[in-house]
Amino acid sequence: MTKAVSQVEKEDFEPYILVFCCNWCSYAGADLAGVSRFQYPPNVRIIRVMCSGRVDPAFVLRALKNRADGVLISGCHIGDCHYISGNEYTRDRFERLYNIIIKQLGVNEKRVKLEWVSASEGKRFAKVITDFTSEIKELGPLRK
Amino acid sequence: MKLITEINQKDNSEQSIEDSELYLDKIYEPNLRKLLSKCYQCVRCSGVCQLSKVQSFVPSVIIQRILEGSEDKVISSGVLWDCLTCNSCLQNCPEDINFADIVRNAKYKMKNYYKQNPEQFVAHKGIYTTISEILSEPYIQPNKNLDWVPKECKISDKGDILYFVGCIPYFKFEFQEVDPIPISSLKIMCQIENRPIVVLKDEVCCGHDLYWGLGNFEAFIKLAKKNYDLFEKSSVSTIITSCAEGYRTFKVEYPKLFEDFDKKFEVKHIIEYVYEKLKQGKVELKAPDESDINIQFTYHDPCRLSRFLPKSNNLLEKLREIFNILEGLGYSFKEMTHNKENALCCGVSSWMNCNTRSKALRYSRLLEAKEAGTTLVTSCPKCIMHLSCLQKDYDDLSSIEIKDFSEFLVNLIHVIDSENNGEVKS
Known part of the structure; x- marks a missing residue:
């Protein structure tokens, strides 16, 4: 009985997910996913930034503070950055954010993620979003 | 199925709102x-x-x-x-x-009635204050990394003496200068005490920056309650901290919120702790090696330990007594032009207003320090971060070595007679 109830609750829960997409790769990838009609869950809100290097760690933390259940940062593959090395900065910064702050903060580490999606990977974008959403659904809401 | 907006509206229950108003x-x-x-x-x-x-x-x-x-x-x-x-x-x-x-x-x-946004004044885009705000939420249970604890130190999650680490593990994100503070403080305490020292994995921020900087009193109250519960749960009686802001918050602000905080917990700064042990004759200070003799050190008084404490608190005199002993041993200590209660500000407090103007304040402080000595000792992690941040920009100031009090003292302390009660708790 209780199991059934908790299962219903879990299915009932619609996570609020924030995605930062870089203008040149990931956002174009999201566009391609839309144009090609690949389905992905509607739980994500996409914020377009010119480069994933623009995403300050403070943005991620502020999103978590303001009720986001998950945050995904997405940029060009390493070496493909429109601004040559923007995503390398993101990678280093994210590593520090992940290891030093997120791991010690008590927020489940799975709630914050970094992914590389290029402009031609519409299908992959849909898959990344679907996987991430189902992962967050599994974890349940951050704000209990 | 519930709409996302509906879920978001589920906020605090009415009871907790009344409680926080109290x-x-x-x-x-x-x-x-x-x-x-x-x-x-x-x-x-x-x-x-x-x-x-x-x-x-x-x-x-x-x-x-x-x-x-x-x-x-x-x-x-x-x-x-x-x-x-x-x-x-x-x-x-x-x-x-x-x-x-x-x-x-x-x-x-x-913040609350005029809806002004302090974001433009907060340093580092508010990353550290946001961490404090997240930690204040009741559903968050931090999981701090304790890998830094030195091998020879025994720690536990229950006991008499607690070492309050504070936010330093998070500062590591951008500031490596403050890393040695908890290590050396804990080393000092371990040498003196025979019993294990409580270091909590789920300890939260003291809330100082939300209290003085952002005016977010609700989050401060939540943090205070969390801390109070944690201290009670681990049955500690003495709280020792190496952080000036944490010390002041526990000493002055928490008793305002909880009437019995003073009676239940004794809050000590690491300076007070070392001073007491010196007076009790449990530790002594070592004479300098030949290489140390030329080191001239000076002390920067953090505002939270000088002007912010009640006048009955004579922490600074205790510190000066320790320095007097050191001088007697052959170290050379020199006061800066502005010292004790008249000390100059490091320029930033509670992560607010780090800009060119406050940089000028920091510059003048470091110039004074340079005049006074080669090593600058202080007891506030924030002062260390702010001052050493400025050093990166000015080559003429980079020769000053900035150290925390515990970092400075850790190699100078010699334990005479450790308590041999035979009751070492596991």
Whole structure:
């Protein structure tokens, strides 16, 4: 009985997910996913930034503070950055954010993620979003 | 199926709101004029204001305008966000008007009633204050990394003495200078104590920056409650910290919220702790090696340990006594031009207002330090971060070595007789 109830609750829960997409790769990838009609869950809100290097760690933390259940940062593959090395900065910064702050903060580490999606990977974008959403659904809401 | 917006609206229950209002009354005074009524405009505060040296900020005029009834204009102009809350004005005020306290109350008003956004004033895009705010939420249980604990130290999660680490593990994100502080503090304590020391994995921030910087009293109260519960759960009686801001918050602010905080827990700064052990004859200080003899050191008094403590607290005298002993042993200690209660500000407090103007304050502080000695000792992690951040920009200042008190003392301490009770708790 209780199991059934908790299962219903879990299915009932619609996570609020924030995605930062870089203008040149990931956002174009999201566009391609839309144009090609690949389905992905509607739980994500996409914020377009010119480069994933623009995403300050403070943005991620502020999103978590303001009720986001998950945050995904997405940029060009390493070496493909429109601004040559923007995503390398993101990678280093994210590593520090992940290891030093997120791991010690008590927020489940799975709630914050970094992914590389290029402009031609519409299908992959849909898959990344679907996987991430189902992962967050599994974890349940951050704000209990 | 519930809509996402519906889920978001599920906020605090009514009961917890009432509860936090009860606590809020203890630390929030909405009537600013009441706090200022004794002012007779001697204008000393404006004379000593450290911020007034680098920008137009005149405390006495602000006080006068509030007394004349234009509080609304003062608050809506947002000028009070600029105050460093260094408390130099209180130090020199003949009527003991606490201007920093007025700024603190006004910040709460500006944030909640005037809907002003302090974001533009917060340093590092608010990353550290956001961490504090996240930690204040009841559903968050931090999981701090304890890998830094030195191997020879025994720690536990229950016991008598607690070492409060504070936010230093998070500062590592951008500042590596503060890493050695908890390590050396814990080393000092381990050498002296035979029993394991409590270091909590799920300890939260003390809330100082939300209290003084952002005016977010609700989150501060939540953090205080969390800390209080944690301390109670681990059955500690003594809390030792190496952080100036944490010390002041536990010593002065928490007893305001919880009447029995003072009786239940004894809060000590690592300076006090070392001083007591010196007096009890449990430790002694080592004489310098030949390589140490030429080191001239000086001390930067953090505002939270000098001007912000009640006058009955003689922490700084205790510290000077330790330094006197060191001088007797052959080290050379020299005071800076501005010292003790008159010490200059490091330029930033509670992550607010890190800009070119406050940089000028830091520069003048480091120039004084350079005159006084080669090693600058202080006891506030924030001061260390701010001052060593400036060093990166100026080559002429980079020769000064900035150290925390515990870092400075860890190799100079020698334990004479450790307690051999035979009751070593596991």
